[in-house]
Amino acid sequence: MLKIFPKLTALLLLFSVSSLSATELSPQQWVTNMVKSNQQLNYDMTFITLGPIDTLSLRYRHVFDEDTVYAQLLNLDNSPQEIVQRGDIVSYFANNYPPFSIESNHIVDQLPNILRVNISDLTKHYEFIDLGRNRIANRVAQTIRIQPKDNFRYQYVVFIDEETQLLLRSDMLDRDGNLLEQFRVVNIQLNTEPQTFTNYLAFAHLPPLVQHSAQVIDKNVINWTPSWLPQGFTQLKATREKINNQYIDSQLYTDGLFSFSLYVSDSPLPDNHETVWKQGSHTIYSETINKKEITLIGQIPLTTAKRIVQDIQFK
Template sequence: MFFVTALFSPFFLSFSAIAEEISAKQTLERMVQAVNSLNYEIAFVQTSPTNMDSFRYRHIKRDNKTYAQLVTLDGEQQEIIQRDNLVSYFQLGSRAFTLNSGSIVDALPSVVRSNFDKLAQHYEFIVLGKNRVAGRFVDTIRIVPKDDFRYQYVVFVDEENGLLLRSDMLDREGKLLDQFRVVTLYIDDRLKGLTDYLNKVSTPPLLNEAQNNVDSLSWKAGWLPYGFERVRYSQDLFDGEMIDSALFTDGLFTFTLYVTEAESQQPHQDQTWKQGEYTLYSEVIGDKEITFIGQLPIATAKRIVQEVKFSNN
């Protein structure tokens, strides 16, 4: 009997681990669906080691269109309004503008927009059990990378409605880099009445983000952590200097590379800056200055920068 139990124990342990990961993934997928389909209002705080901001976010589905509003609750008033595929930005003292976008990405964690089928190739999903956030019971899931090149998430999903009530972005040692935490939650179809107000707000000029896009760049990333891919690149003229930029993402974390002509050609000249989830790493290589800004550890940023390849190399 002992031999039979010992023989099949690894099988049952393996099956249990697979079942747990499937359960965790289903919870995460339910979260994405709830965030994008329910009519709700949340007040939340976004906290980093050096800063804390508070916001109110409203999300409405009406007539097969998506409406949303994000406003600051502290300091200078700022408002972002989504009317289906148009997102408009309003801020005192600044010119209002509109972007083509299917969602408001500012202040909201990227985990609510993730494709977990795709992320499963590079992350593990681990059930941590039950907890409470804002007086509500939640399912707690840890999203852990399968390598050492990126950060991790812990998410707290309302077990009743599937909404994200809290997310912690952590480094590999478990240090908090950024936290999203809901304070109050309100779900009601009567929020659809807000769309009458949102539709009356004048639409600021639409920015043409494609106007500076180019067919190709003279450089490329020679190494990226698995799963990262380039999603946009462009050239911009700033103070008479041409700046190449390229945006990369793995569906959970993002970073941008900037390439300019170097003021000097001193080899191995670098600058490093870290604040919360964001890393800035800059190094002069040959006659180019390459700068990384994004949500990855310093060691990863340094390797990405140092392995940029130019077409004439």
């Protein structure tokens, strides 16, 4: 008993000191610091993602050097796949398709949206709620719920490492609290010698950039618009693409955390039927309106997608 007492005392002291430092930060500050840490620290982590169909294990390495991001995402299951980032170029390598590159300032695959948000843009439409402390990957974590102020979008619960302020786990939940997707770190460590990794990517031969055929156009050129959107969603871009002698218009919207795209074409569905596909957080909904096929694809609830599509107005 005497041998156990010092260990219990040390453990209680650790938690009390950590609690003192944790209370100095608001839930918004914890999430703000988490985003900054994930973007600017040098680290190496192994994590798993749980989706509606399967569970994947991956390794992610990240280095921030002289305002340039170097990153690598490796799929540890099934067929090999590697995604690398060097600055504003992200390149994809796999066995089942030729390698290619796109212009992007981050890797989006298998990494949660919450890593790339601007917290100040979310505070009008989301509440940040302190859920206390937890333990993830043998590390003490602060737990924060990011809850929408309406019923038109999903919510997040994030677990943030108290020591490094890196994200250790995130749960995307629907409005009833059902799990849609989960990101969970198994092992994480800071990279104290990043030079070898940056040299590898700095001099690597990257595949050519994919040339997009879609033309970015002024939103005023498109003759249709959604007459209703959940508060906070704004248009990022509008494009027009010609496929098989037919034009397809698209508009991309986001509230800073979730996003969706609207597509309008002159190919109405037969008998004005609707098409619905739902898998985890991803929704596809199509309907014929005004003799045009309107399709929404994005991370929003099906009821929200239906209302947006059905309220499309043509000029």
